[in-house]
Amino acid sequence: MEAGTGGPEALTALREEVREFIEQQRVNGRFRPEVDSWLAGWDEEFSRALGAKGWLGMSIPREHGGHGRSYLERYVVTEELLCAGAPVAAHWIADRQIAPALVRFGTREQREEFLPAIARGESYWAIGMSEPDAGSDLASVRTRATRVEGGWQITGTKVWTSGAHRAHAFFVLARSAPRSDGGRHDGLSQFLVRLDAPGVTVSPIHSLDGSHHFNEVSLDAVFVPDGDVLGEIGNGWHQVTSELKFERSGPERFLSVFPALQRLTEVEEVVVHAPDDGLGHHFSRLVALHHLSFDVACRLQDGAPAEVLATMVKEMGTRTEGDLADDLADWASRSPHQDTELARLLADGLTRRAGFTLRGGTNEILRGLVAKGMDKQQAGGAT
Template identity: 60%
Template sequence: MKSEDRPGDAGSLALPPTVEDERLRALRARVRSFVRHEVETGGFTPSGDSWMSSWDIEFTRKLADQGWLGMTIPTEYGGHGRTFLERFVVTEELLAAGAPVTAHWFADRQVAPSLLKFGTEEQKREFLPGIARGEVLFAIGMSEPESGSDLASVATRAARAEGGWTITGTKVWTTNAHRADHMIALARTAPVDAGDRHAGLSQFIVDLRAPGVEIRPITSLDGAHHFNEVFLGDVFVPEERVFGAIGDGWHQVTSELAFERSGPERFLSTYLLLEDLAEAMRRGELPADPQLGRFFARIAGLDRMSLAVAGALERGERADVAAAVVKALGTRTEGDIAEYAAMFPGGHGVPESVREAADAALLARPGFTIRGGTNEILHGVIARGLGLR
């Protein structure tokens, strides 16, 4: 499919009239028009997995100028005081169009709402306006070399020091830490309690340019660099950069993960590829296959599930289990689409116009089900949430 045709094709993702009122439909139309203009004028080239791998700080600033960053941040902190549903509509349209949103993604998606929930007044006023302007960028420091998705086993330690804390340890798979300004780091501030492995964890706002911080690249199979290892060698963090309450890190992280795991990015990373396949079938370059419709149906269902989580977050409700369901099912769908495109059934070769995107998606597939928590970990979260464990 030609890139200039794509922005208008995301209409199949629009919410039903009973959910999406006229205000949301008008916002969707505005975003779609903006994206179409950007593609037609060379502002960006659509790409799959754009929330992870398409870094464009200038495009981020354009979104800020439109009022589409920091949408749910109150106006008193430099945001726009809009709803989670409005943000959902904007995010969905940008992802469906393959827009380059990586630069601001983590700050806008999960750091901003976490700051509003757990941050001090000083932290809110220091960071939130910059996030809404696309000028303050964050990375997330959760996973570790020997911990992976088992966050309760983190080995990074924070010890009290005069005026603050010193942090020592290693974080891994830290997306775009080499470009970000700060990292929210999870560290152990008390010894492991055999009776409660989740106790004694705390979060800190770490300046990624501070002495003792070393960032080393992790190169993906396709040669791309967005993952990193972050080494923290007695990095000093002043007391005012403690994030939330000491010892409350586990509760904070699980709250944050609801934002990380439930959004439309968890099932739209290969959406452009699906559109390409549909267009190839329409042109007669590939035979019609009912499996394509099944994929669109899966995405439509996931879209409604993700929307339901957005509504729960809007109401201030806990949504960690529902978010885990969206993430587990969504990333599996993304991977299935990648495999379907790269190994099209019946021995039919995928057209050259689709081949590069299909191969790239297949290489990226292992990462879909790792980032944000492996499916094995998510299945445990879901089972416990449903009382099955």
């Protein structure tokens, strides 16, 4: 990891620059603020514009085609984009967790092929972990990888695969060897699977509101060359779990509904129906989560342990944004407002809030992880 370049003043200047850019884009009609824009707002041109500004692949080292900037700088950029409801879904997964995994576990060829393209906002990825019978209990994945000449043949079904109908490739977790006596986490491996490979079928799963971001992806004897194995065969569990601190800790875990809150504060006849203590309650939770999430970014920057705090951000953050969606809709329903933009954002907030606490690992599971993690820290004398 390269030294960070973002002291407090530099971060403030960067925040201003990002805000200015976003405002310009919004005023020019380049985007309409969206709730949950990191999952719903797919706009490849916008991603490329961010790439051209140097705001993607920020924490990828320069020698791998990134910008060698700090996790704190990346944090500032992503936070501003989410607050504005900007369309960031196309590059989100690639920038957030595929890039750090490739930096850590990828081969030179994989890094050269993908990292510069991710930093330009031109390479889009999905995550193939969940299966029809393996969600919380991920170690029970049934997708099989069988050794064949020159590579692996993969067969199985992945589900809830966000963005797979538009992405170029996805990381697939598969069982490459039977469980050993050593444990159920053995024998799992990760593969880079190109979504246009023969044998891959992507079928849509439509959400309640008719939108399409989920998919079922079936893999029928898909050939994956040795060059597309990620990391080490058999090390998949360790690799997947080491990605989770990137997946769970960011501001997208509490800001999904922020554009609706922002809009509500601009609509006079609704604000008067929002109780002061209600607004204050939500703002204080959001500010606390900002500090917690920023602290994780500091730890990522320093290479310090971040798993437990990242899990806490996800658990507390997604409850907060879900509560916020409910309360905003409640306050708005008490006023005779005619603001169609607010109504749209609130409706989207309500339909999507059910997924907040599920995606990235359910909150029930995360609470167990936090409890065990705290227990381990205490046993180890860590603070």
